[in-house]
Amino acid sequence: MMKEVVEKLEEIVEKDFILTKKELIESYLFDETSIPVRPKPTLNCIVVKPENSEQISRILKLANEKRIPVYPRGGGTGLVGGAVPTKDGIVISLERMKRIEVDRENLIAVAEAGVTLGELLKVVEEAGLSFPPHPGDEGAQIGGLVACNAGGARAVKHGVMRNFVKGIEVVLPTGEILNLGGKLLKNNMGYNLMHLILGSEGTLGIITKAVIRLCPKAEYTLTLVLPFNSRHEALSTVPTILTKGISPLALEYVEKELMEKSAMHLGEKWNIEGKVFLVVILSGTQNEVYNEAERINQICSEKGGLEVYVAERQDEQNTILKIRSNIYTALKEESADIFDTTVPPSNIGKLADMIDKIAEKYSAYIPVYGHAADGNLHAHVMKKDIDKYEKIKSEIYEATINLGGVITGEHGIGKIRVKELYKFMSPKSIELMIGIKKLFDPNNILNPGNVLSIDENQALRTEQ
Amino acid sequence: MMKEVVEKLEEIVEKDFILTKKELIESYLFDETSIPVRPKPTLNCIVVKPENSEQISRILKLANEKRIPVYPRGGGTGLVGGAVPTKDGIVISLERMKRIEVDRENLIAVAEAGVTLGELLKVVEEAGLSFPPHPGDEGAQIGGLVACNAGGARAVKHGVMRNFVKGIEVVLPTGEILNLGGKLLKNNMGYNLMHLILGSEGTLGIITKAVIRLCPKAEYTLTLVLPFNSRHEALSTVPTILTKGISPLALEYVEKELMEKSAMHLGEKWNIEGKVFLVVILSGTQNEVYNEAERINQICSEKGGLEVYVAERQDEQNTILKIRSNIYTALKEESADIFDTTVPPSNIGKLADMIDKIAEKYSAYIPVYGHAADGNLHAHVMKKDIDKYEKIKSEIYEATINLGGVITGEHGIGKIRVKELYKFMSPKSIELMIGIKKLFDPNNILNPGNVLSIDENQALRTEQ
Numbered sequence: 012m013m014k015e016v017v018e019k020l021e022e023i024v025e026k027d028f029i030l031t032k033k034e035l036i037e038s039y040l041f042d043e044t045s046i047p048v049r050p051k052p053t054l055n056c057i058v059v060k061p062e063n064s065e066q067i068s069r070i071l072k073l074a075n076e077k078r079i080p081v082y083p084r085g086g087g088t089g090l091v092g093g094a095v096p097t098k099d100g101i102v103i104s105l106e107r108m109k110r111i112e113v114d115r116e117n118l119i120a121v122a123e124a125g126v127t128l129g130e131l132l133k134v135v136e137e138a139g140l141s142f143p144p145h146p147g148d149e150g151a152q153i154g155g156l157v158a159c160n161a162g163g164a165r166a167v168k169h170g171v172m173r174n175f176v177k178g179i180e181v182v183l184p185t186g187e188i189l190n191l192g193g194k195l196l197k198n199n200m201g202y203n204l205m206h207l208i209l210g211s212e213g214t215l216g217i218i219t220k221a222v223i224r225l226c227p228k229a230e231y232t233l234t235l236v237l238p239f240n241s242r243h244e245a246l247s248t249v250p251t252i253l254t255k256g257i258s259p260l261a262l263e264y265v266e267k268e269l270m271e272k273s274a275m276h277l278g279e280k281w282n283i284e285g286k287v288f289l290v291v292i293l294s295g296t297q298n299e300v301y302n303e304a305e306r307i308n309q310i311c312s313e314k315g316g317l318e319v320y321v322a323e324r325q326d327e328q329n330t331i332l333k334i335r336s337n338i339y340t341a342l343k344e345e346s347a348d349i350f351d352t353t354v355p356p357s358n359i360g361k362l363a364d365m366i367d368k369i370a371e372k373y374s375a376y377i378p379v380y381g382h383a384a385d386g387n388l389h390a391h392v393m394k395k396d397i398d399k400y401e402k403i404k405s406e407i408y409e410a411t412i413n414l415g416g417v418i419t420g421e422h423g424i425g426k427i428r429v430k431e432l433y434k435f436m437s438p439k440s441i442e443l444m445i446g447i448k449k450l451f452d453p454n455n456i457l458n459p460g461n462v463l464s465i466d467e468n469q470a471l472r473t474e475q
Numbered sequence: 476m477m478k479e480v481v482e483k484l485e486e487i488v489e490k491d492f493i494l495t496k497k498e499l500i501e502s503y504l505f506d507e508t509s510i511p512v513r514p515k516p517t518l519n520c521i522v523v524k525p526e527n528s529e530q531i532s533r534i535l536k537l538a539n540e541k542r543i544p545v546y547p548r549g550g551g552t553g554l555v556g557g558a559v560p561t562k563d564g565i566v567i568s569l570e571r572m573k574r575i576e577v578d579r580e581n582l583i584a585v586a587e588a589g590v591t592l593g594e595l596l597k598v599v600e601e602a603g604l605s606f607p608p609h610p611g612d613e614g615a616q617i618g619g620l621v622a623c624n625a626g627g628a629r630a631v632k633h634g635v636m637r638n639f640v641k642g643i644e645v646v647l648p649t650g651e652i653l654n655l656g657g658k659l660l661k662n663n664m665g666y667n668l669m670h671l672i673l674g675s676e677g678t679l680g681i682i683t684k685a686v687i688r689l690c691p692k693a694e695y696t697l698t699l700v701l702p703f704n705s706r707h708e709a710l711s712t713v714p715t716i717l718t719k720g721i722s723p724l725a726l727e728y729v730e731k732e733l734m735e736k737s738a739m740h741l742g743e744k745w746n747i748e749g750k751v752f753l754v755v756i757l758s759g760t761q762n763e764v765y766n767e768a769e770r771i772n773q774i775c776s777e778k779g780g781l782e783v784y785v786a787e788r789q790d791e792q793n794t795i796l797k798i799r800s801n802i803y804t805a806l807k808e809e810s811a812d813i814f815d816t817t818v819p820p821s822n823i824g825k826l827a828d829m830i831d832k833i834a835e836k837y838s839a840y841i842p843v844y845g846h847a848a849d850g851n852l853h854a855h856v857m858k859k860d861i862d863k864y865e866k867i868k869s870e871i872y873e874a875t876i877n878l879g880g881v882i883t884g885e886h887g888i889g890k891i892r893v894k895e896l897y898k899f900m901s902p903k904s905i906e907l908m909i910g911i912k913k914l915f916d917p918n919n920i921l922n923p924g925n926v927l928s929i930d931e932n933q934a935l936r937t938e939q
Contacts (some may be wrong), residue, residue, distance in 0.1 A: 083879035116714040116821040140718065162661045166727035171661055173670075174638060187903040196849035197626045197672055197884030202908045206637075210663055227720035250580040254604070256691035256760075266902055296720075299763055355658035357580040385660035418662030421875050432665050439651040442668045446914040450907060 013057065016101070021061055023069045028060040039102050041060045042089040043148075047397055049091040050426045050460070055099040056082075062107045062179060064188050064219040064294040071217070071456075072186035073099060073246060080459045081184070083213040085155025086127060088148040090349055091425025093159065093212050097460040105154045108219060113138040119177070119194045120223045124154025131223075140225045143169045143260065143294070160210035162351075162421035164261040167384040168294070169226070173209050178222030181208055183215075184452040193224055207447065212423050214458045215451040229294040232260065233304055234328040236320040238285025242266075245287045246360035248314040249383045252291075252357075255310065257303045261288040264359070264383035269338045275339035279334060285317050289383060290335050292299075292328075338380055339389070346391045347387070347400055348427075352411040353420025356386040365410040366390050371398040372406075387420040388465045408435065426461050477521065480543060480565070482524055487533045492571070502548055503566050507612075511811040514556040514890045514924070526571045528644055528652050528683040531779075535681070535920075536650035538565060544923045545648070547677040549619025550591060554813055555889025557623065557676050561924040569618045572683060577602040582689045583641070584659045588618025588682055595687075600674050605903045607633045607724065607758070618682045620786040624674035626815075626885035628725040628800075631848040632758070635667045635885075637673050640775055645672055647679075650917040658686055671911065674840070676887050679915040690894030693758040695769055696724065698792040701775045703747025706730075709751045709825035712778040713847045716755075717820075721767045721772065727754040728847035730822070733802045739804035744764040744800060749781050753847060753930040754799050756792075793794040802844055804851070810855045812891075816875040817884025820850040829874040837863040838869075845887040851884040871900065890925050 013031070020029050030036050036375050040052035063065050063182060067142060074081045080100030087094055096102050108123035113135050118140065119296030122131055129149035135142045146161030161172045169175070191205035192198055208215050239245035245264060252262070266287045274281040291307060293300045308319045315446075322328045339349070354362050363379050366388075371379040374397040381388035390407060392400050408418050412435055433441060448455070477495070492709045494500050497518060504516035525531045538545045544564030551558055560566050572587035575598050582604065586595055586906050593613035599606045610625030619625075621643060626635045633639070643657030653670035656662055672679050703709040709728060716726070732750045738745040748830060755771060772783045786792045803813070818826050827843050830852075834841040839860040845852035856867050872882050876899055888896050912919070 043857075081648045114819075117819045118717060119819070160663055160667075162663075166661060170638070173667075181923070182752070187901075189904060193879050193881070195821070195879075195881060196816055197817045197846075197851050198628060198881050199624055199626075199883045199885060199887045200881045201639075201888060201900060202679075202911055203624075203670060203674050204904060206909055207666060207672075210667050215666075227718055227722075230720065233795070250582075253582060254579060254691055256694065258691075279904060296763075296766065298766065299760075302760065302762065336807070353661045354658055355578075355581045355583070356660065357578070367922075369924070381655060382661075387661050415657050415659075416658070417659060417662050417664045421657070421663060423663045423667060434532070437653060437664060439647070439652075439653070439669060440653060440665070443668060443914060447666055447911065450910040450914065 013055065016077070017057060019055065019073055020070065022061055023066050024061050030058040038098060038103060039084060039326050042087045042092060042094045043092050043093045044095070044427065045346050047394060048427050050095045050097050053097060053099050054093050056096045056102055057102055057276045058102045060104045060107050060272040064182055067103060067182045067217055067219060068188050069102060071182055071184055074456050075185055075454055078454050079456060082458055083154070083217045083454050085152035086148065086150045088153065089159065089425060090422045092424060093424060093425035093429045093458070093461055097426065103217060105152060105219070113140065113225070114194065115140065115356050117194050120225055122153045122221055122223060124152060124219050126153045127151065127158060131206040131238040135225055139228055141228045141473040142223065143226050143229070144172065146282055147171050153221050157209060157221045158211065158218050159423045162387065164263055164382055167262050168258045168260050170379060173206065174211055175224045176205070176209060176221055177224055179205055179208065179218050180220035181218050184454070184457040185344065189465045192222060195360050198272065212425065212458070212461060214448060214461050216457070231297045232293060233283055233293045233300045234331050235291040235293065235307060235435065236283050236331060237289040237291065237307070238283055238317040238320070239315070240286050240317070241351060242287050242363060242388060243360060244315045245289050246383060248289060248316065249308060250308050251314065252307060252355060253384060255306060257306060258296040259291045259384070261290070262384035263335055263381070265290060265335060265338065265380045269378055269380055273337040273341040274334045277337055277368070279330060281334060283320050290331060292332070342378060345393050345395070347394045347397045348392045348404065350390045350407060351387060351419050351421040352390070352407060352416055353385070353387045354411055354414040354416030356384060358414040358416070359383060359386050359388055362388055362410060362416070367408055369403055369406045369410070373403055375399055375403060377403065377415060378456070386416070477519065480541070481521060483537055484521065484534065487530050488525050489525055496745065502543040503548060503568060504560060506551045506558045508554060508556045508559070508891065509810050509812050509847060512891050513857060514559045514561050516559050517561060517563050520560045520566055522566045524568045524571050525617055528646050530654070531646045531681055531683060532650045532652050533566060534565065534567060535646055535648055538920050539918055540580065541650055542918055543563070543920060546922055547618070547681045547918050548561055549588065549616035550612065550614045552615040553619065553623065553889060554886045556891045557887060557889035557922070559849055559890060559924055561890065567681060569616060569683070577604065578658065579604065582659050584687045584689055585684065586617045586687060587684050588616060590617045591615065591649045603692055604691045606687065607690050607693070608639060610636050617685050618847060621673060621685045622677050622682050623676065623887045627726055627849065628846055630724050630846065632722045632724050637670065639688045640669070640685055641671060641688055643669055643672065643682050644684035645680040645682050648918070648921045656686060674887070676889065676922070676925060678682055678912060678925050680921070695759060695761045695764050696792060697757045697764045698786040698795050699755040699757065699768060699771060700747050700754040700795060701755065701771070701777070702747055702781040702784070703752070704750050704781070706751050706827060708779045709753050710847060712753060712780065713773060713822060715774050716764045716771060717848060718762070719770060723848070724756040724758045725754070726848035727799055728801065729754060730801060733842055734798055735843055737801040737805040738798045741801055742795060743794060745798060747784050754795060756796070786904060798928070806842060806855050809857050809859070810857045811858045811861050812868065814871060815851060815883050815885040816854070816871060816880055817851045817877055818878040818880030820848060822878040822880070823847060823850050823852055826874060826878055826880070827853055830871055833867055833870045833874070839863055839867060841867065850880070
């Protein structure tokens with residue numbers, strides 16, 4: 012069968028961009044999901060690299076006709092196995108679709124799916140503008156960032172990807188190419204299909220282009236580290252900062268041990284006194300930023316914090332940010348899974364405490380850190396605790412739901428959280444989601460095995 | 476039939492809140508749509524005022540079983556006939572659902588559907604916070620604002636309703652009550668059904684509660700009037716202001732004649748020299764605001780503008796805003812229809828020019844004004860030009876689409892723009908929308924005749 016498909020594909024895409032040999036396709040079979048939980052890929056698949064949406068449309072028509080599973084692939088930086096081809100079929104890599112243009116007058120970038128976050132940031136900066144959210148690894152591609160509605164540390168001030176996407180071009184599993192939205196800040200023309208597709212993780216269509224809102228360049232940033240002796244003191248400071256009208260670019264919660272571990276991993280040192288920290292990045296004019304820093308200083312001391320550390324030099328700010336960002340990397344090797352549970356921001360301290368209790372109960376090590384201002388807490392379950400993994404996961408998820416939260420604020424459902432989606436969503440919501448999937452993808456060719464693919468999910472459903 | 480339905484309804488809602496007499500139901504039959512274009516309501520309907528979502532669920536189950544059309548109704552401030560009951564059936568008024576609470580720590584308000592915008596603003600202000608967008612008439616109700624994804628003049632800085640809604644409670648036409656989202660700033664748990672329902676204009680479910688993001692209180696505002704001698708000069712100044720990092724609360728484009736007319740209507744005077752104006756509202760700390768005002772002053776003079784008028788006193792700021800806001804009211808009586816076409820912001824000048832040409836071609840008077848920074852231009856067709864209305868509308872819509880725009884950025888489709896939705900949307904998008912409508916509302920009981928109700932639309936489709 013595969014031979015015949017390859018021949019058909021060669022009528023659509025140049026031969027050089029169709030890969031079948033094991034050594035060539037290997038790097039397309041995994042994403043960044045931790046090994047203990049990541050899904051097993053098929054080895055029997057074809058990797059195709061189309062150069063435009065017309066080619067993708069033809070590939071999808073072929074796949075739809077022949078009922079061949081199709082796996083869209085961006086930068087492969089996902090953490091829930093969303094891009095892993097689990098059935099024999101076609102992987103469509105968007106990597107060659109790299110056109111990008113900046114429309115300065117409208118504060119808009121139009122980027123094809125294969126443009127990486129790093130490339131977008133570069134082009135936007137060259138145009139004298141900015142794209143303030145930093146929704147993940149800079150190797151992530153626009154298509155994936157949009158399809159997964161990526162979040163990141165800078166959602167406090169500006170929100171997640173969804174807030175920045177004003178239009179998309181998307182190829183449906185049945186081959187139609189839709190242009191939804193545009194360079195538009197207001198659009199009420201019928202049901203918003205675009206917002207339905209954002210966050211659908213490549214199961215409703217393949218996003219080939221995005222119209223992205225940009226911001227003016229922020230002239231100045233300042234990074235503050237607020238040290239505290241207790242988690243409670245630190246986290247109770249967060250709403251005070253926010254309700255006083257200070258809107259930081261990022262407001263992160265970290266603990267000493269993890270910052271030290273990350274610094275060591277990087278060959279750096281973390282010398283700031285204190286048990287836990289809030290890392291705050293301020294952006295704006297120089298005046299605004301210093302004014303906000305002064306107010307934060309005041310709030311911090313009122314809340315029992317230790318002396319605030321202010322980083323002004325860009326290299327120093329970068330180092331702090333790098334240490335914060337690399338907590339993930341420093342823990343990665345030993346991790347079995349990384350959660351991204353999200354609760355109402357005022358409950359993040361409670362969730363962290365409950366996770367500590369769960370760790371104690373199972374004699375496990377579960378480090379936590381996260382985006383304090385938006386309620387998004389990352390907790391790692393380590394490989395050494397893999398035998399208790401299912402129980403720990405289940406208890407952390409239960410705790411999150413009980414605090415008014417969701418099991419995923421950033422990473423999405425992918426292939427490894429489908430069962431939990433079923434568990435924590437109302438049956439009617441699931442029914443509607445499956446109905447929508449059927450409507451867009453009647454033959455279930457797009458990312459089967461991923462979120463809300465019909466067959467597996469119905470099996471799951473019967474199980475419960 | 477109606478008698479039997481009333482009896483059934485009396486088992487659900489207290490008798491006092493079920494209206495059938497003509498003189499009592501009359502005020503529930505219309506919205507603010509201009510008389511020449513507004514749909515004709517049925518007189519044979521029952522108005523019910525449930526007090527909670529359980530009652531609404533029971534009413535919808537009854538209606539679904541008996542195939543009775545149901546029209547959800549908020550403040551009745553819509554401009555496209557969306558709330559007008561055009562078939563014999565039930566009007567569900569949300570007016571009694573008025574519970575509201577502010578969660579200061581999470582910067583969130585949870586408001587039931589019947590809370591008016593004015594009431595929300597009051598409660599939020601009392602809590603020392605703010606809800607910065609001003610998406611319409613203060614008599615509009617939360618349910619309607621959310622269901623129609625309202626916009627308004629302050630979308631420049633903060634975006635439309637969609638950006639502020641983090642969760643909803645919605646009753647489906649089949650009676651299920653869904654809670655989607657929550658007090659959450661990040662949420663990637665499956666397809667985002669909430670965003671699909673936002674902007675669906677009461678055709679997929681009845682929104683009974685909304686979780687709304689608030690902002691800290693802005694300490695200070697300043698209103699600037701930038702006068703220019705030409706439309707081109709004024710509008711070319713807008714992107715310069717925005718790309719320089721100034722983010723006004725509102726940035727409006729108005730012409731002298733309309734400001735004078737509105738001032739007269741209010742018994743005020745408009746004395747500022749100039750042919751056209753940009754009205755800019757700045758918000759922030761006092762320092763920020765004066766700093767931005769200075770930069771705008773500089774930009775304005777570079778762009779050939781006349782002397783900037785700065786209003787500092789709150790009463791003076793209010794007067795300017797009132798004159799701007801009442802252009803609509805001043806024209807209303809003589810208007811046949813009010814458009815809310817939206818284009819990429821850089822094209823708003825072109826659209827205004829094209830509308831002038833259309834006016835000239837048909838010897839019509841078509842005043843224009845609008846939200847310059849978000850590309851949303853309001854044009855009125857007057858009653859005196861009603862014989863040319865269809866042609867004018869069609870040409871304005873064509874011009875808008877050719878400039879990369881949409882026929883509605885704010886008001887929605889309602890009942891009076893369904894035909895144009897069909898004309899300007901791709902057949903596949905329409906097919907998906909109809910599929911979604913069927914999925915949510917298999918018997919087409921909710922707002923039939925409105926956007927994407929199946930029967931009429933299929934008829935329309937066959938027509939084209």
